[in-house]
Amino acid sequence: MPTESPVNILLVDDKPENLVALEAILGDLEANLVKSTSGEEALRCLLQTDFAVILLDVQMPQMDGFEVATLIRRRPRSQDTPIIFLTAFSSSEQFMFKGYALGAVDYLIKPIAPNVLLSKIAIFIDLFKKTQALRQKTEILQRQTTQLEAINTELQTSEERFRLLSACSPVGVFVTDTRGCCIYTNPRFQAICPEVEGAASDQIWLNSVHPEDAETARSTWAAYLESGQEYAQEFRCHAQDDTTRWASIRSARMVSEQKTFLGHVGTVEDITERKRAEAAKAQVIREQAARQEAETANRMKDDFIAILSHELRTPLNSILGWASLLQSRHLDPRKIDYAISTIERNAQAQKQLIEDILDVSQIVRGKLQLHRQPLDLVAIAQTALETVKPAAVAKRIAVTTNFHDYTRLEVVGDTLRLQQVVWNLLTNAIKFTPEQGRIDVALSVTAEWPKGQRPPKSACQGDSPAPAYALLSVADTGLGIDAGFLPHIFDRFRQADSSITRSQGGLGLGLAIVHHLVEQHQGCVWAESAGLNQGATFTVALPLSPSGAAGLQPPAPPPAEQPHLRQAPHPAPQKALEGMPILIVEDDTDTRDFLTFLLESQGAAVTTAASGEEGLHLIGSMQPAIVLCDISMPDMDGYRLIQTVRTQMPEPQAHIPAIALTAHARLSDRAEALASGFQSHLPKPIDAEVLIRTILQVTGL
Template identity: 50%
Template sequence: MSLQPKVNILLVDDYPENLLALEGVLENLGQNLVRATSGAEALRHLLNQDFAVILLDVQMPEMDGFETATLIRQRERSRYTPIIFLTAFSSSDQMVFKGYSIGAVDYLFKPIDGEILKSKVAAFVELYQKSDQVQHQASQLAAMNAELQQREEMFRSLSVCCPVGIFLTNTNGVCTYTNPRWQAIYGMTYEQSLGDGWSQALHPLDREKVIADWYAVSTVGKDYRGEFRLLLSGGVERWVYAAASPMLGDSGDVTGYVGTVEDITERKQAQEERIQLIAEQAARQEAENANRLKDEFLATLSHELRTPLTSILGWAKLLRQRKLDELAIARALETIERNASVQAQLIEDILDVSRIMRGKLYLNLSPLNLVNIVTTAVENFRLEAEAKNLQLKTFISPPGTFLVSGDTKRLQQVMWNLLSNAVKFTPNGGNIQVRLSAREDQAEIYVIDTGSGISPEFMPHVFERFRQADGSMTRHHGGLGLGLAIARYLVEMHQGSIKAESQGTGQGATFIVKIPLLQSLDNINYQSGIDHILNSRQSSPPSQTNNHHTSEKVPEELLLQGLRVLVVDDDIDTRNFILTALQKSGAEVTAVDSSDSAFTVMQQLIPDVLVSDIGMPGQDGYSLIRQIRNLTPEQGGIIPAIALTGYVREEDINQALAAGFQMYIPKPVEPSILINSVAQLANSLCHSPDNSHTS
């Protein structure tokens, strides 16, 4: 049961039966419902009460809802009270705009959906309650500030009249306050006493010991007691006795020190200057390290992006000269494709890190067999390992199924990153082992190599972002230093752990991944049941069709035979690529460069499938699909639509599907994926019982 007081909700309608109906809908909210049968009565209620929200009928005799709302807004106390207009008279834009122009927050037309009304009112009730809580907290804060100010004035009065010197420092020993007696003892003004100025008066012969004594107690949060000498201007020595105690925060951490100084003619000098120097040096060193890491990462990023770009542009220019033989052309195309894939992977790694830092990386969990993940990853690196004459072996013990709850794509990414590192850092003729085993309730994956190993100095930083053991320009291995950081995050998202082991440089490395196993499932035989299901899921690609009405397997060049496709993209190169790829599969393609042009085409010819970019000047892809979805089916309002875009965040995907696209494909896209996606969407829509579109 809520302990919050009830809030007022004003119901205004000249028909009592309408008020009764509104009360029936809203009574479950548990709030105070106030009735008014006219605008004048509503204004009288507002003289004595505040309301969380006002439900106001538009059509009322004498004073209609618009006039009433205008008067409500003229009163300072109700200037910002939410007003929801209720009417059955008209849904014209002119009336709606009039309502909003005089301060309405919403407009509902009768007959009113009770659930919608209740949810809207509940939202304003909650907002009102929260605002009330904020005001209450503000009042409490003001009272606390007043008390704090009073206490501060009391402290200052005591400090000024105190016969001993008083000082405050932060945790680094930097002085933040001194009283007049302290200033007299030190022979300084208030401004001179702040920061580390006081340490200038310490005697050179005592400075080292005083600093050591202070550092010894301040680093562990203990009291300080000491005698030391001051060397004032003109060579005058003065002994002082200083005592300081730590000030503790609410969590028990030391937030600073409060101390006193008595003139006993120059006691041993406190050591704040040295402590401050050490702190400044540490901060400077940390800043230098951070700048160095940033510069190294930017240099590495530039190198890793420019290197494949050099191959892509170079081979492209050679191809344009049309002087290459068939073998060289094939090599050029393979090189361009491979280096473009490298660039795409670099971008994907950076986007993954961005998702991780924003907390926007999600998993698509389902039961899966780790055996398939491990063996597939190993086979993907088989050719690369053979090229370096590496022995790449897999050991699974005991043989069988290792069932976990996981995201297939992301676990494959973990294995890819670990194996990529192993192959990259293992010299020709070396060995790499991948071992999968089970211990208690966890699956354990070992990736063991005989490569360059990890130095003890770098071991604590192995899984940090942007960190590489060799950040120099002469390093032998590429990469941005993101793979292991991403792998650690993905493993931890699977409730697992990952660690690295190495005997040192040149001694190889071992990476160990542990992921919880699923508990045994009753009445299911792992070998015959689960393996069969998992293998069939992971090895059976969706079938494509020829005429979009059969399940026969057909050549890709005939997959879109006779299919009319409308392509929308403002980038001419991308547009020509999509047009060419789809035409080669038999599609009849119309390609335009803007949403306006696409909508014009739709009015003349209704295509079978729409493939649209999202980020375009003027009207973007979201606006285009919403405009199309407002058309009737006969006008093309239910056309199957694919969003093809370089925006790849989770929120971008959700926004595209919510806007009306059935499918989402990130750029860059391979021709086969594009073609199969168009065919799959066209096939699924024409096989749908009601020919409706789903996302």
């Protein structure tokens, strides 16, 4: 059988022009001409390729043609490859005999007649093709002979193998004819499905099925015989010891190679132990799920308590600190205004935290009461926008509104609670939107209940649907919401990332309160976000009252903003920390300002950092006498900062005294702070005298 691909011819000559000449002569042979300019290169070509003939120049530098031929003949794969020597320098018989002695088939003197070379090469190409064809036929005959021997061996042993498999199989086997009547069963089948006295012998395993499963078994088996699809069912069966056991029955059609239907073959397996194990495993999984759910709930509550402690103590630190300084009567009159403003702002923040906690407590106990009356949703939205306007201006956030020129959208509900809903959504948007971001507030009307949203639990089954629904949406360009956390965004005691709470403040209860209040008004609220750093949109749907819309009331004038004065603190008469360089690392601005004023009033030279990364940089570039460091900070907390200082900084920064100032006041928090490398731990709110005394004690002054 001739080969379909072109044969290979190896041309070896150190002169490129000679190779070009040979290529021109042999170009019409439809052969693959492989050119080599040295003996070494020719030998590398022979490693992977078989050649019909080799044209080998005798006179070559480094390794001549005779040496190359010697090496070619040593390889079993190329020892029979025809070699034609080509030379232009010697026609002596001695060289010709040497060439023929090395197995050459010819010895040609240059210049070579093209027709002579072509005729010789053509002979070797034809011989190579015939040899390859003969080799292929031989290989095919050998494979066929081997296959026939294997088939004969298999035929001789197949009967014995089948007998052994059938007798020793741990699975019951049955065979039926084309009508489904049983014609063969193995011993294991007979053990799992014993014969029932008086029952038809051709009903195979159906006779042993438990009476409660018999009807299902017969109907499914009949459907299988009709459809011909693969059968797989599990039933209870009566065993030989009169116990009830579980059996798995599988069956499929038997079809010959000629596509002739021969019957059915099936298996019966005792799966009683597996069923018992599955039942036990299911019980364990239920118990584990219940335990994990309880542990998760406890952990969420513990996390919430820790956050609650932090959020309550942080404003207390500024309130009590500035109150103590006011009582000392050493403040500049302008600084008194700043102190009072700080105390009021932090007291308001603490008041809001306490109100959220009380609201959640009422929600949990079902005691939250609503005072329902007709009200204008447009006016409520305008009032909430004016309330949060100063916070948006402070962060240079652009707030746009689109109320579609509605003069009035009347709903029935509690004015204060709906204001709380809108205020919470706007406050959340401002909190999680970076500076120079954007918030879009829109009001619209829809005639249908929002698709994909479930009716509120508080709605009565007999309530008729509202004629229309008002939609209030608050969209921001803020941090966004991870897709995995989006379904839990309104859950109580659950937060996506505590570091976000640390950087933005709050307990994370606002959205849970919003969800409950909206449902109490027979509405719904949902959140949408493309992912982290992609912003978020919260939408509230509330039923409009049947009376429709009235006039839009103009929004109230914005409250006057109170400027925050920031003056240099007046030093106290007694300067216990005169000239001491102190670094404060604190992400809360009010706490940082209070500590700066307090320590500078005692003569200290204070440097502040608003984050752990910034504090670490300052420690590396300056030499403070002591570091006062908050624990709960975003990105890098106080534990990590002080551990980095102790383990990665050179002397003398590695042994700078450090005091942990934190709202985490448990004994375990104190132990963790000391273990991390702090010399002392002071819980917030900070007492001024205790702080100064501790600084003096830690620094050894």
